[in-house]
Structure formats: C-alpha cells, structure tokens
Amino acid sequence: MKKDFVVNQLSRRKVLKGAGSLALIAPEVITGFPAVHAQAPKVLRYLGTAVNQSADIAKKVKEDTGITIEYIPVTTDDVTRRVITQPNSYDVVDTEYFSLRKLIPSGNLLPMDGKKIKNFEKITPVFSKGELPSGKKIGDQGTAPKKVMFLEGQNSTKFAKTPTQWATLIPTVYNADTLGIRPDLIKRPIGQWKELLNPEFKGKAAILNIPSIGIMDAAMVVESMGEYKYPDKGNMTKPEIDRTMKVLTEAKKSGQFRAFWKDFNESVNLMASGETVIQSMWSPAVTAVKSKGIACVYQPLAEGYRAWAAGFALSKGINATPKADLAYEFVNWFLDGWAGAYLNRQGYYSAVLETAKASMEPYEWAFWMEGKAAEKDIKAPDGTLLEKAGSKRDGGSYDERMGSVACWNAVMDENDYMVKKWNEFIAA
Amino acid sequence: MSIRSITERGLPAWAQALPLAAVFLIFFVVPLVLTVMVSFWNYNEYEILPDFTARNYLEAFEGCAERLLAAELCTTLKTYLTTLRIAILAWLITLLLGFAIAYFLAFHVRSLTMQIVLFLLCTIPFWTSNVIRMISWIPLLGRNGLINQTLQQLHVIDQPLEWLLFSEFAVVLAFVHLYTLFMIVPIFNSMMRIDPALVEAARDCGASGWQTLANVVIPLSKPGIVIGSIFVLTIVMGDFVTIGVMGGQQIASVGKMINTQMGALQFPPAAAHAVILLVTVLFVVWGLTRLVDIRKEL
Numbered sequence: 001m002k003k004d005f006v007v008n009q010l011s012r013r014k015v016l017k018g019a020g021s022l023a024l025i026a027p028e029v030i031t032g033f034p035a036v037h038a039q040a041p042k043v044l045r046y047l048g049t050a051v052n053q054s055a056d057i058a059k060k061v062k063e064d065t066g067i068t069i070e071y072i073p074v075t076t077d078d079v080t081r082r083v084i085t086q087p088n089s090y091d092v093v094d095t096e097y098f099s100l101r102k103l104i105p106s107g108n109l110l111p112m113d114g115k116k117i118k119n120f121e122k123i124t125p126v127f128s129k130g131e132l133p134s135g136k137k138i139g140d141q142g143t144a145p146k147k148v149m150f151l152e153g154q155n156s157t158k159f160a161k162t163p164t165q166w167a168t169l170i171p172t173v174y175n176a177d178t179l180g181i182r183p184d185l186i187k188r189p190i191g192q193w194k195e196l197l198n199p200e201f202k203g204k205a206a207i208l209n210i211p212s213i214g215i216m217d218a219a220m221v222v223e224s225m226g227e228y229k230y231p232d233k234g235n236m237t238k239p240e241i242d243r244t245m246k247v248l249t250e251a252k253k254s255g256q257f258r259a260f261w262k263d264f265n266e267s268v269n270l271m272a273s274g275e276t277v278i279q280s281m282w283s284p285a286v287t288a289v290k291s292k293g294i295a296c297v298y299q300p301l302a303e304g305y306r307a308w309a310a311g312f313a314l315s316k317g318i319n320a321t322p323k324a325d326l327a328y329e330f331v332n333w334f335l336d337g338w339a340g341a342y343l344n345r346q347g348y349y350s351a352v353l354e355t356a357k358a359s360m361e362p363y364e365w366a367f368w369m370e371g372k373a374a375e376k377d378i379k380a381p382d383g384t385l386l387e388k389a390g391s392k393r394d395g396g397s398y399d400e401r402m403g404s405v406a407c408w409n410a411v412m413d414e415n416d417y418m419v420k421k422w423n424e425f426i427a428a
Numbered sequence: 429m430s431i432r433s434i435t436e437r438g439l440p441a442w443a444q445a446l447p448l449a450a451v452f453l454i455f456f457v458v459p460l461v462l463t464v465m466v467s468f469w470n471y472n473e474y475e476i477l478p479d480f481t482a483r484n485y486l487e488a489f490e491g492c493a494e495r496l497l498a499a500e501l502c503t504t505l506k507t508y509l510t511t512l513r514i515a516i517l518a519w520l521i522t523l524l525l526g527f528a529i530a531y532f533l534a535f536h537v538r539s540l541t542m543q544i545v546l547f548l549l550c551t552i553p554f555w556t557s558n559v560i561r562m563i564s565w566i567p568l569l570g571r572n573g574l575i576n577q578t579l580q581q582l583h584v585i586d587q588p589l590e591w592l593l594f595s596e597f598a599v600v601l602a603f604v605h606l607y608t609l610f611m612i613v614p615i616f617n618s619m620m621r622i623d624p625a626l627v628e629a630a631r632d633c634g635a636s637g638w639q640t641l642a643n644v645v646i647p648l649s650k651p652g653i654v655i656g657s658i659f660v661l662t663i664v665m666g667d668f669v670t671i672g673v674m675g676g677q678q679i680a681s682v683g684k685m686i687n688t689q690m691g692a693l694q695f696p697p698a699a700a701h702a703v704i705l706l707v708t709v710l711f712v713v714w715g716l717t718r719l720v721d722i723r724k725e726l
Contacts, residue, residue, distance in 0.1 A: 077691040102474040209677040259594045259676025274572050419692045424503040427680035
C-alpha cells in the first residue's frame with residue numbers, strides 16, 4: 001500500500017509549498033535548449049500519493065535536468081479517480097500496480113516504450129519475471145507486477161503474459177509489508193500471522209480499514225490459523241470472501257480490535273500510545289514509532305509478506321507532444337540512481353538496484369539491502385537518526401524480505417461483493 | 429418568471445437576488461441533480477455507465493426484508509440506526525448544553541463586553557483543525573491516557589476503562605465538543621430578542637423561575653432551538669471523519685459507507701446512499717419545521 005504521507009518528517013504542506021514555489025519560478029527559467037519548444041517551460045505535472053513526492057527529489061530533478069515538477073498529492077483512491085475521470089489534469093502519474101486492472105481498460109494511460117528507457121533491461125526481475133535477481137521465484141498471488149507490467153502492443157489494453165517492449169508502469173518503489181509489534185509490551189517472540197487474532201491481544205490489535213488490503217491481511221491470518229488454504233488470496237471467490245469476513249467479524253464481535261486505521265498517522269499513534277500492541281503496519285510507520293524512542297519491530301512472519309509496488313505511467317493526453325519527451329527524460333532520471341538511493345534509505349526498495357547501489361555509501365547498502373549490522377549510525381535522507389550503529393534491519397536483506405513475499409496487493413474480480421461485505425463487517 | 433413579475437418587483441430586486449441564486453444553482457442544485465441522476469446509473473470496475481436502473485437502491489436494501497422476518501437487521505438498516513442513534517444523542521446533549529449556556533449568556537451576564545468575551549470563549553474549539561482536535565482526545569481518553577492514569581492512581585479503578593476511547597461514547601463526546609456552538613449561536617440570538625419586559629411581567633404575575641422558563645423563554649427561543657437542531661442533526665448524520673477517528677473506524681455510519689464505496693470507484697451505489705441519506709435528513713428537518721414555522725418566527 002502506498003502511504004498517503006511524506007516520509008522523513010516532511011509535511012504535505014511543505015511539499016505543497018515547495019511545489020508551489022517551484023511553480024512560481026518556473027516561467028522565469030531559461031532552459032538553454034535550442035529545441036522547438038525552447039519557449040515552453042519544462043514543467044511536468046506529477047499526480048500521485050505523497051510517498052515519492054518529496055521536495056528533495058523535485059529539487060534534484062531541477063538541478064540535473066531543468067525539469068520543474070509540479071506535485072499533485074492526493075490519496076491512493078483519488079489517484080485512480082483522477083486517472084479515470086480527469087486524464088488531462090496531469091502528465092505523469094505515480095500509481096500502484098493493483099490499480100492497473102481498473103486503469104488500463106479506461107484507455108487513459110499511455111504505455112511506455114521500453115526502448116526509450118535507458119535502464120529498462122536492468123529493472124529488477126521482481127517486476128518482469130516475478131523472481132529475485134538470484135533467480136528465486138517469489139509469491140505471485142494477487143496482482144503481482146509481472147501479471148500487469150506489460151501490454152501486448154502500444155495501443156493494446158491487454159496484459160501480455162511475457163515481457164514486451166510496452167510497459168504499463170515503470171516501477172519506482174515497492175516493499176514487503178507485515179505486522180508491526182510492540183516487543184516491550186508483548187514480551188515474547190511473535191512468529192506467525194495468526195497472532196493478530198490471538199485472544200491474548202484482545203482489545204489490543206488493529207488492522208487497516210482499506211478493504212482490498214485489509215482482507216488480504218485477514219487471509220494471511222486465516223491460512224496461518226490452518227483454517228483454509230486459498231488458491232489465490234488476491235482473487236477470492238465469493239465463498240472465500242464470506243469465510244474470511246466471518247473470521248474477522250467474529251474477532252471484531254469478541255472485541256479483538258482496538259481500532260481500525262486508514263491513515264499513516266493513525267497507525268503511528270495507535271502503536272506509540274500503546275493502544276495496540278500488534279497491527280498491520282507500513283514500514284516507515286514502524287520507523288516513525290521507533291524515532292519516538294518506543295520499541296517497535298516490523299516483525300518477519302513465517303507465512304511471508306504482503307507486497308506492493310508502484311510505478312510511473314504517462315497520461316494519454318501528452319502522447320506525441322513535447323511533454324512526452326520530458327516525461328521520458330524524468331523517468332530515466334528517476335531510474336538513474338539518486339532517487340533510488342533516496343527511497344532505499346527510507347526502507348523502501350528501488351527498481352534498478354545497480355544504479356541505486358552506486359549512489360549509496362557501502363555501509364548504507366549493507367544495512368538496508370544486505371541485512372548486515374550497521375557499521376555507522378543510519379540516517380534518513382533529511383539527517384534524522386533512524387538506527388544506531390550495530391542494529392540490523394527487521395526482516396534482514398532484500399533477498400530475505402522480497403524472497404518471502406506471499407502475495408501482492410490486489411483488486412479482486414469480486415471486488416464489488418467484497419466491498420459490500422467489508423461494509424457489513426464494519427457495521428457488525 | 430414572467431416579464432410582468434420582473435417589472436412588478438423591479439429589476440434591482442432580481443439583480444440583487446441573482447448572485448446568491450447563481451451560487452445556489454451551480455454549487456447546490458446542479459450537483460444534487462447529478463447525484464440523483466448517477467444514483468440510477470450502472471457501473472463496472474472502472475467506469476459508470478449511463479442507464480436507468482434501480483440496481484443501486486435494490487442492492488442497498490438487499491436481504492433486508494428476509495432479515496427483518498428473521499428479526500435481525502440488514503447492514504443498511506443497522507448502519508442507519510447507528511447513525512441515527514449517535515445523531516440523536518449528540519443532538520440531545522448539545523441542545524441541553526447549548527440552551528443552558530445561551531440562557532446564562534443572555535439572561536445572567538449583564539454587560540455586553542462580558543457577553544462578547546464569553547461568547548468568543550465558546551469558539552475556542554474552532555481555533556484548530558477538526559482532525560487535530562480529535563487526535564488530541566487520544567492522550568486524554570486512551571488506555572494510558574490522562575483520565576485512566578488519574579483514576580488508577582486514585583484507586584477508583586484497577587483496570588483502565590477501555591470504553592473511553594474508540595467507542596460510541598467517544599464519538600458523542602467529540603460531536604458535543606465540536607457542535608455545541610452551533611446550538612448556542614441561534615438560541616442565544618433568539619433569546620436576545622426576548623423583551624426583558626416579558627420576563628418581568630411573568631414574574632410580576634407570580635410565575636416561578638421554572639414557569640417563566642417553560643412558558644416564556646422556551647416558546648420564544650423555539651426558532652433558535654430548531655435552527656440549532658437542524659445544524660447539528662444534518663452535520664452529524666453526514667459525518668464520517670469524526671465517527672471514524674473517535675470510533676476507531678469500528679462504528680459504521682452512513683457517511684463512512686458512502687466513503688468506502690467512493691474509494692472503490694462505486695459511484696452509483698454511493699450516490700444512491702447519498703440520496704437515501706438526504707431523504708432521511710429532509711424528513712427530520714421537515715418534522716422539526718412542523719414544530720415551528722421558522723419563516724414566520726424570523
């Protein structure tokens with residue numbers, strides 16, 4: 001799930017302010033390129049949730065390429081809504097892979113030509129083949145990126161089974177999500193998803209109130225309890241949805257949950273205040289709790305992770321305009337290393353590992369990607385201390401974490417039914 | 429409107445009414461008509477399809493009849509009942525509080541300066557954003573919050589009170605905190621118009637304090653009470669943010685249901701629920717206006 005917030009203490013307001021002031025100076029910028037569109041300012045409207053929309057990235061893009069990025073930060077749902085209803089209100093969109101099954105049929109996205117992407121071949125095989133660079137296959141339940149990454153042709157709205165030249169999204173960031181716990185309050189090891197519904201934590205558990213993701217976390221729990229094995233947790237049948245919701249509803253009625261959360265800050269507050277001791281969580285939220293000096297672990301679990309991934313697409317509106325070239329220039333810049341390193345330092349993963357590695361200090365790479373003990377203090381891009389020297393990343397290395405992915409965020413065929421059931425669950 | 433009526437009332441009068449009418453038309457009538465229209469449309473995963481179907485309304489009440497026969501409530505009815513219950517609780521409490529505070533301000537505070545100062549104090553809850561106000565309840569009401577810690581230290585309770593936060597209690601508390609002012613303002617306004625001579629006359633005729641209140645003040649404050657009630661009920665009925673945050677997202681409300689559907693791009697069913705909610709609220713407002721003819725009283 002993409003976070004509707006800005007990492008490293010950067011408020012949305014600051015981002016807006018940053019974007020706003022960039023927009024203001026844009027008309028005065030002399031690009032220096034003797035192209036036909038030399039008069040037009042190099043501006044890209046970038047629609048997305050705030051996760052990648054940091055002022056640092058916009059500043060660096062400006063320095064390196066002269067492109068002014070105008071951020072349009074909205075919630076995950078609003079990104080989808082805008083792509084479908086207002087395709088001309090943005091140039092580049094940063095969205096999640098699971099939304100593609102809704103977005104591609106609308107015909108509002110312009111497939112990206114792999115030949116124009118410099119590092120296209122170097123994008124991690126997690127996306128193209130569903131495997132680690134070492135060749136190890138990873139879980140592909142749900143909307144695994146490889147299922148929706150490629151189209152059959154430039155004007156096709158059909159997903160290709162094998163890699164083609166035409167990409168739906170060029171990946172930017174992805175991660176593997178699990179449960180966050182308060183080890184100081186639980187005081188015993190936690191190793192399985194079923195602990196979320198363990199009566200021991202009655203009134204102290206929480207899940208997200210985002211139906212498509214919440215139900216997958218619930219499915220992980222159901223499998224962990226040994227109640228049922230889903231053929232595909234990301235695409236349940238109606239009886240499977242009923243079964244899953246029944247487990248959740250019973251837990252809710254018996255008072256298992258302290259709250260459900262929908263917003264990043266809510267999850268941080270719940271955990272930090274001790275209202276909950278175990279809950280579904282996002283990686284930077286765990287970091288946020290830790291940075292308050294409160295023990296919190298992003299607990300690796302036996303059944304694996306639920307992963308998500310996001311990437312760039314272009315608006316159909318900019319097809320065959322100079323903006324399209326700008327957009328390619330920007331996407332190429334994004335894969336070039338600086339942005340990847342920036343994301344890796346926040347605990348996310350970047351699409352082209354090789355270039356990101358070149359932009360990171362060896363000790364940083366060892367901590368974030370290889371799961372080794374930190375040689376020096378680990379700092380966030382803005383300089384705040386994240387981990388002290390000697391500590392290790394929860395869950396270990398890239399291969400350990402991404403290799404244990406069990407399923408991906410998804411939109412089910414029975415989405416309509418699922419949303420209805422979810423509303424019933426909330427009302428129960 | 430005919431040419432004659434325009435000339436009879438005079439062009440300036442119409443011109444004066446025009447800006448507000450235009451605002452109403454663009455920002456109220458048009459969206460409302462669109463909502464009603466979309467509520468009859470069909471939809472799929474990623475688009476809404478122009479159509480004329482009762483699907484959204486039927487599905488909203490799907491299974492309700494059978495469930496009622498089995499003496500249980502379907503999701504939609506249950507959700508409406510919860511919303512209504514919370515709205516009525518919030519309304520009763522804001523009404524009592526609002527009336528008492530307005531009465532104090534209008535009849536007990538003599539100087540105008542003091543009235544203004546106290547009135548401004550009532551607006552303090554509006555100095556910060558809605559969300560921050562709600563989040564600030566957590567350190568107060570939470571499991572390890574101020575109230576629980578104090579009560580535990582005083583040995584009033586052994587275990588923290590869990591129902592203080594993320595419960596209907598918390599939701600109603602937040603509503604009262606937020607919306608009592610909406611009661612105070614119109615009731616205070618009505619009370620300020622009551623001729624003090626009337627209250628004196630009641631006393632001269634031998635009425636007790638309670639009799640004066642019941643027979644003079646309350647009847648003359650009715651327009652304010654009704655207007656305040658309309659404010660509070662309509663706001664609370666449509667709320668999903670406060671119920672979400674204070675109820676720990678565990679309490680269903682109609683607004684939340686609509687919000688979830690919008691999130692899943694299911695605009696037509698969301699529109700249908702919005703229309704049903706609107707009709708419900710209009711009924712409540714209609715009922716209230718039966719009690720008092722607001723137009724006449726103003």
